[in-house]
Amino acid sequence: MKVTEVVLRHMKMRMKAPFTTSFGTFQDKEFLLLEAKDENGVSGWGESVAFHSPWYNEETLKTNWHMLEDFIIPNLLNKEMQHPDEVSETLSYIRKNNMAKSAFEGAVWELYAKQKGIPLAKALGGTANEIEVGISIGIQDSIDELLNLIDEYVKEGYKRIKVKIKPGWDVEVMREVRKHFPDVALMADANSAYTLEDINLLKQLDEFDLMMIEQPLASDDIIDHAVLQRELITPVCLDESIHSYEDARKAIELESCKIINIKIGRVGGLTESKKIHDLCQERGIPVWCGGMLESGIGRAHNIALTTLSNFIMPGDTAASSRYWEKDLIDPEVTVEDGMIKVPGKPGLGYEPSYETIKQFTVFEKSFS
Ligand SMILES: O=C(O)CCC(=O)c1ccccc1C(=O)O
Ligand SMILES: [Mg+2]
Numbered sequence: 001m002k003v004t005e006v007v008l009r010h011m012k013m014r015m016k017a018p019f020t021t022s023f024g025t026f027q028d029k030e031f032l033l034l035e036a037k038d039e040n041g042v043s044g045w046g047e048s049v050a051f052h053s054p055w056y057n058e059e060t061l062k063t064n065w066h067m068l069e070d071f072i073i074p075n076l077l078n079k080e081m082q083h084p085d086e087v088s089e090t091l092s093y094i095r096k097n098n099m100a101k102s103a104f105e106g107a108v109w110e111l112y113a114k115q116k117g118i119p120l121a122k123a124l125g126g127t128a129n130e131i132e133v134g135i136s137i138g139i140q141d142s143i144d145e146l147l148n149l150i151d152e153y154v155k156e157g158y159k160r161i162k163v164k165i166k167p168g169w170d171v172e173v174m175r176e177v178r179k180h181f182p183d184v185a186l187m188a189d190a191n192s193a194y195t196l197e198d199i200n201l202l203k204q205l206d207e208f209d210l211m212m213i214e215q216p217l218a219s220d221d222i223i224d225h226a227v228l229q230r231e232l233i234t235p236v237c238l239d240e241s242i243h244s245y246e247d248a249r250k251a252i253e254l255e256s257c258k259i260i261n262i263k264i265g266r267v268g269g270l271t272e273s274k275k276i277h278d279l280c281q282e283r284g285i286p287v288w289c290g291g292m293l294e295s296g297i298g299r300a301h302n303i304a305l306t307t308l309s310n311f312i313m314p315g316d317t318a319a320s321s322r323y324w325e326k327d328l329i330d331p332e333v334t335v336e337d338g339m340i341k342v343p344g345k346p347g348l349g350y351e352p353s354y355e356t357i358k359q360f361t362v363f364e365k366s367f368s
Helices: 061-076 085-088 096-118 120-124 145-155 171-180 196-208 223-231 245-253 270-283 298-308 354-359
Strands: 005-021 024-039 043-048 131-132 136-137 161-165 186-189 236-238 259-262 287-289 339-341 361-368
Touching: 005 061, 005 270, 024 061, 024 096, 043 061, 043 096, 043 298, 061 085, 061 096, 061 361, 085 096, 085 270, 096 270, 120 298, 136 245, 136 354, 145 161, 145 171, 161 171, 171 186, 171 196, 186 361, 196 223, 223 236, 245 270, 259 298, 270 287, 287 298, 354 361
Parallel strands: 136 161, 161 186, 236 259, 259 287
Antiparallel strands: 005 024, 005 361, 024 043, 131 339
């Protein structure tokens, strides 16, 4: 298998509604799409989930463009490979820049699956025919607005509700949500908005029978998370803290968390995601697939990964229509009763639409 041409596209798509986390708000989603073609003109697709600004991690779509253009693409163009695992091996000399690596690697994984004539899910070793999904709700202007949204999503059948929290929008909010939705599977995501000084406040969340609290403390801190986990009944789930298999191993050994959120981009690709998945399975740590407000391409990658057997908790990969007026793929991702049917066609199983992609492309460059 060989990638003989790469088309890199800078995309800009407006989300239906702004998304607010403890770091701020945005509505225009900019990201990179990477199309990798083989010598027969077959394309595999990858998406970089790096945002316009480095609030979630240190990467941005411009740093990703730089890494791809100046290092990753030259390293991998025209390189003969037997298996997509060789992408991360080849790039292992590059420190971090996981989202940039993952964009290329995801495209190679799709190409590999297409060449074998099997769905990406199967190529990864996944077995599920359908997957359970939840939904992540950003910080709202009022509790009433939040309750209305939750009501809507519960009626649509989403299997669990995740509420973003931050100081000043936490205990009282979760109390109201629990009061109105006593039976819903519920969790909170803090995106690192707290420190150990907030331990008493975080302990109050134990009242609400949450499935987990996601990334309460700093993005690089598994020591304090271990201290916090010892004090909480609610399981801690790590998101931003886990960049690799090694991070996952250390967090599990320190008992910094009881659950891990795997995001393909954050850990540098599908090969590393699988390794983390397998480790967690061995250690009895459930995993679920996080979301980065992806277009259909990244969404399709998440769906394929989620078919692995230790993805036993609903992920954040909601329906295309939750984010976009029009997604880049045909068909779009749809959710019925909180389930997504895993496509049976080779590769991603969703066809990227060149017409729609063109409409949202700010800039593109071809490498061969
Ligand atoms: O709906 C999604 O794609 C996930 C939404 C979400 O929670 C999120 C969105 C952007 C960046 C980080 C996160 C997160 O999981 O922390
Ligand atoms: Mg998170």
